[in-house]
Amino acid sequence: MKRGILYIIFFMSNVMLANVSLPSIVSDHMVLQQNEDVKFWGWASPNEEVQIKPSWTDEVYKVKATNLAKWEINIKTPEAGATYSITITGYNEIIINDVLIGEVWLCSGQSNMEMSASWGIKDGDEEVSKANYPTIRFFRVEKSSADYPQEHIIGKWEVCTPKTMKNNSAVAYFFAQKLQTTLKDTPVGLIISAWGGTPAEIWMPKEVFQSNQVLDEAANQHKPDEWGPIKPSKAFNTMIYPIIGYNLSGTLWYQGEKNVGSLVYDQVLSALIDSWRDLWQDDFPFYIVQIAPYDDGYEHFGGVKIRNAQRIIANNKENTEIVVVSDVSPTDDIHPKDKKSVGIRLANLALKKYYKVIDSLVEHPQVDSVAFNKKKAMVHFKNAEGLYISGNTSLFEIAGEDNVFYPAQIKLKDQTIIVSSNKVKQPTRIRFAWGNALQSNVYNRADLPASSFITEQ
Numbered sequence: 001m002k003r004g005i006l007y008i009i010f011f012m013s014n015v016m017l018a019n020v021s022l023p024s025i026v027s028d029h030m031v032l033q034q035n036e037d038v039k040f041w042g043w044a045s046p047n048e049e050v051q052i053k054p055s056w057t058d059e060v061y062k063v064k065a066t067n068l069a070k071w072e073i074n075i076k077t078p079e080a081g082a083t084y085s086i087t088i089t090g091y092n093e094i095i096i097n098d099v100l101i102g103e104v105w106l107c108s109g110q111s112n113m114e115m116s117a118s119w120g121i122k123d124g125d126e127e128v129s130k131a132n133y134p135t136i137r138f139f140r141v142e143k144s145s146a147d148y149p150q151e152h153i154i155g156k157w158e159v160c161t162p163k164t165m166k167n168n169s170a171v172a173y174f175f176a177q178k179l180q181t182t183l184k185d186t187p188v189g190l191i192i193s194a195w196g197g198t199p200a201e202i203w204m205p206k207e208v209f210q211s212n213q214v215l216d217e218a219a220n221q222h223k224p225d226e227w228g229p230i231k232p233s234k235a236f237n238t239m240i241y242p243i244i245g246y247n248l249s250g251t252l253w254y255q256g257e258k259n260v261g262s263l264v265y266d267q268v269l270s271a272l273i274d275s276w277r278d279l280w281q282d283d284f285p286f287y288i289v290q291i292a293p294y295d296d297g298y299e300h301f302g303g304v305k306i307r308n309a310q311r312i313i314a315n316n317k318e319n320t321e322i323v324v325v326s327d328v329s330p331t332d333d334i335h336p337k338d339k340k341s342v343g344i345r346l347a348n349l350a351l352k353k354y355y356k357v358i359d360s361l362v363e364h365p366q367v368d369s370v371a372f373n374k375k376k377a378m379v380h381f382k383n384a385e386g387l388y389i390s391g392n393t394s395l396f397e398i399a400g401e402d403n404v405f406y407p408a409q410i411k412l413k414d415q416t417i418i419v420s421s422n423k424v425k426q427p428t429r430i431r432f433a434w435g436n437a438l439q440s441n442v443y444n445r446a447d448l449p450a451s452s453f454i455t456e457q
Contacts (some may be wrong), residue, residue, distance in 0.1 A: 009377045017420075018045045018069070020090035025243055029157035029326050031189025032138045033102045033247035034081075037074040041245070042411050044090045045070055046137040053087045056101070065090075067145040080186040083133060092253075100135060102187030103179065107172040108203065108240070109255030111196030112289070115335055126175050131165035135175045135187040140169040141243075143195050145202075145234040153242035157189075166266045167191060171254060171289070174343025175350075182351050183360065191246070197227035199258040200265070204272045205279070206233040215271060240276070250285030250354060251276065254348055256310060257291055257334060262300040266309035272315060285354050287346050288314055288322045292329030294338050295437035303436035304452050311451040315366060321349045324440065325365040327449045345448075361385055365442060365450040370430060377419040378429045384415035386445025395433045397439055400416060400424045403457070405431060417442070429431060429455045 022023075022042040034039050044050050044065035052061040056078050063073040078101055080120040086096040107113055142154035158164040166171050169192045196203075201219040209216040209232050222230035229235060237330045259265050273286050273437040290310045294303055314322035323345040329336035336342075348362035363383040377398060381387060389412055396419045397405040408430070411418040419430050433440050433452035440449035 001028055001219075011228070016158070018043075018048075019092040020044045020048070020050055020088060020094060022088070022094060022096075023061045023151075023242060024153055024155055025139060025157075025191070025246060026096065026206040027157055028096055029098050029106055029137055029159055030096065030139075030185050031102050032077050032088075032159075032413045033104050033249065034077055034101045036048070036077055036080055036185075036247050038077050039072065039245040040075055041070070041072040042088075043069050045069060048090050048421070051089045053089075054099075055084045055086065056081075076302075077191065078181075082187055092294075100137065100187035100189070102135070102189060103183070104189040104191065104246070105172070105175070105250055105252055106191045106193065106243075106248050107169055107175075107194045107252045107254075108255050109253050109289075110194060110198050110258055112257075112335060113171055113254035113292075114194035114196050115168055115339065116168055117170050119170075119335065121170050121339050123340070127340070128162045128166045129161060129167055129168075131173070132164045133165075133177065133180065136160035136173070136180065137187065137304075138164060138187045139171075139189065139191045140168055140180060141191065141239045142239040143228070143235075146237045147234075149205075149237045149241040151242055169194065170312040170339035171343045171346070172252065174340045175252060175347045176343075176349035179350065182247040185354065191243065191248075193243075194254075195228050195235055195239070197225055197258055198232060198255075200255055200272055201232045202229050202235040203276050204236055204268075205231060205241070208271050208275050209233075212267075212271065214264055215268060216266065218262060222258075226454055232389060234334045237257055244279045248280065248282070248284055249285065250350065252289070253285050254289040255291075256306045257294075257303075260306055261300075262306070262343045265306050266312050269309065269313050270317060270363065273313070273320065283319055285350065286317075286320045288320065289342055289346065290322055290324050290326075292334075293326050293331045293433075293435075293437045293439050294329075294334050296334075301436065302433065304434055304438070307452050308454060311366075311453060319353075321353060322364070323349065323451050324451050326433075326439040326452075327443075327447075329439075331439065361444060361446040362448075364448040365444045367432075367450070367453050368454050372427055375420055375425060375427065379417040379419060379429050379430065379432075381417075381444075381450065383448075387415045387417075388443055389417075390443060393441060395438060397431050397434060398424050398427045399429045399431075400426050401428055402431065405429075405434075431455070
């Protein structure tokens with residue numbers, strides 16, 4: 001009888017003293033943001049004391065779990081380096097090994113962000129064979145969806161090897177590889193949360209739609225898709241929400257094809273950026289890859305309108321930049337194979353704008369202003385050093401008050417393009433490369449193309 005009582009007491013003590021547990025992103029091989037107070041969190045019994053001992057310091061951090069069985073604490077990280085361990089002790093003990101301190105980027109969007117070397121990329125076999133970068137780490141978030149925000153996320157940290165690189169985002173990998181050529185001895189962590197065939201609306205919190213009727217109506221116009229969810233917040237709840245607060249350097253975003261046809265994509269993307277920055281309480285860099293020209297066989301301007309919306313957001317929103325990829329993307333492939341050029345261009349923006357370690361021209365020519373003077377339009381560009389037009393074809397069109405566009409003649413003078421047409425006596429609008437499958441032919445000295453654009457009415 002005494003033995004039975006002891007068994008009961010032992011059983012009850014184990015029920016009452018629940019083990020400390022951690023989110024999957026706080027695990028072996030993780031990368032933590034350097035020189036910051038980084039967020040650690042997890043679960044434990046109410047009022048249970050949790051002690052955290054990182055190997056980079058003698059300090060022991062202590063926190064007690066709340067009555068909701070949750071705990072959270074910020075811990076100061078050192079400068080970039082490797083390799084560390086973290087011991088977390090409550091009623092049990094967890095040791096996290098092979099922890100790196102460096103730079104962490106969230107990489108999100110749809111299939112062109114998700115696309116790995118295993119899908120078939122340019123020079124894929126050669127790039128895979130060279131992909132031995134032990135201080136590049138991937139955390140690929142597995143696809144899942146839910147109606148409400150979740151606390152747990154599905155994924156694990158992986159060391160970059162040919163095997164792991166082959167099955168992770170190629171754009172993200174080439175971005176990290178380029179960063180490491182300049183930021184010597186700096187580990188890079190890539191959180192890859194992407195899902196092919198998904199609209200932007202599924203990556204945003206539900207509150208955005210509750211307070212914005214325009215976005216709510218637009219979100220509910222998406223038609224069901226066999227490849228993924230289309231309802232607002234479905235992926236956000238499971239693939240973004242559980243990692244809110246995990247310290248980041250910034251975000252890479254490659255999405256838009258699923259929103260082709262939207263008339264309010266500029267508002268959608270702007271709301272997404274604002275919502276993520278609000279949730280992280282950080283105005284982190286947000287770098288957009290513009291969707292590539294693509295001939296889908298239909299007569300419409302849906303694709304180029306998305307590109308223009310992306311251009312507008314990058315131009316108007318603080319700490320937001322765009323990469324134009326029309327020159328490295330054939331118009332018959334919605335999944336362009338040259339992911340290295342895309343990753344390098346993103347990295348160059350980060351190295352100049354965020355890390356401030358290079359000062360070369362890495363931005364695409366960007367229309368700055370258009371002045372109408374009698375029968376001509378004077379188009380002025382930013383980032384226009386060495387501006388040139390490839391070939392003899394004009395992709396400019398010009399219109400008057402009737403809003404009928406005609407092919408235009410062009411003349412390049414210094415960093416200004418003069419646009420005119422004999423059919424338009426008093427021009428009021430112009431557009432450039434205005435077609436779903438039109439590739440830009442205006443470049444700067446860095447051989448970066450200008451974005452398609454249209455002037456406002």
